[in-house]
Amino acid sequence: SYVLTQAPSVSVAPGQTASITCGGNSIGTKSVHWYQQKPGQAPVLVVHDDGDRPSGIAERFSGSNSGNTATLTIRWVEAGDEADYYCQVWDDSSGHPTFVFGTGTRVTVL
Amino acid sequence: EVHLLESGGDSVLPGGSLRLSCVASGVSFSSDAVGWVRQAPGKGLEWVTTIRGNGGITEYADSVKGRFTISRDKSKSTVYLQMSSLRVEDTAIYYCTKEGVNFYGFESWGQGTLVTVSS
Numbered sequence: 001s002y003v004l005t006q007a008p009s010v011s012v013a014p015g016q017t018a019s020i021t022c023g024g025n026s027i028g029t030k031s032v033h034w035y036q037q038k039p040g041q042a043p044v045l046v047v048h049d050d051g052d053r054p055s056g057i058a059e060r061f062s063g064s065n066s067g068n069t070a071t072l073t074i075r076w077v078e079a080g081d082e083a084d085y086y087c088q089v090w091d092d093s094s095g096h097p098t099f100v101f102g103t104g105t106r107v108t109v110l
Numbered sequence: 111e112v113h114l115l116e117s118g119g120d121s122v123l124p125g126g127s128l129r130l131s132c133v134a135s136g137v138s139f140s141s142d143a144v145g146w147v148r149q150a151p152g153k154g155l156e157w158v159t160t161i162r163g164n165g166g167i168t169e170y171a172d173s174v175k176g177r178f179t180i181s182r183d184k185s186k187s188t189v190y191l192q193m194s195s196l197r198v199e200d201t202a203i204y205y206c207t208k209e210g211v212n213f214y215g216f217e218s219w220g221q222g223t224l225v226t227v228s229s
Contacts, residue, residue, distance in 0.1 A: 031213060031215075035216070042219040045210075045216060048210060049215075086154065086155055098157065099216075101155040101156065102154075104154045104155075
């Protein structure tokens with residue numbers, strides 16, 4: 001089965017840039033989606049199809065995807081960005097369509 | 111605007127059954143895919159199942175195949191998750207989700223309902 005790997009945690013100072021990576025075999029050939037989940041809340045889609053933002057998501061959130069790594073970038077980090085972030089792809093390489101989530105990265109704003 | 115409201119979460123014994131409901135407003139059951147994603151306590155997200163708009167094709171994660179069944183009632187704008195042969199490891203918050211129109215991701219989420227399987 002397809003596996004997505006994320007670093008458990010990232011720390012960043014306010015106003016700086018946070019980079020959250022998602023590793024997977026040839027992930028650059030897939031569309032990657034990113035979710036933000038604050039404590040006690042449901043996840044929220046922040047980026048889809050590698051780098052597109054849904055309506056209402058700040059331009060500070062951007063994404064890229066190439067090779068074996070996809071990246072979510074948060075510029076001018078704010079205290080309100082502190083959350084868990086998950087990457088996700090759809091994989092049918094085994095003939096069985098599956099939605100795969102990454103292991104999640106906790107972003108801490110210092 | 112899409113709004114997803116789950117209900118039905120409860121505490122059950124291992125081997126028991128439970129049915130979750132998701133009232134999905136702003137969703138077209140003829141074209142939109144709706145499903146469930148779960149999250150065990152302190153753990154990450156896990157896709158459970160999806161029912162597709164066109165034709166009602168259903169898809170399941172291996173971990174629940176044969177035990178869980180997703181269905182929908184268009185007249186009630188409701189999607190159901192019938193869970194049977196429940197295991198301790200099925201304990202989780204179950205989120206109702208709507209997929210993106212043109213992408214295989216989850217653009218809308220409900221607030222979730224908690225299922226606890228314990229003896």
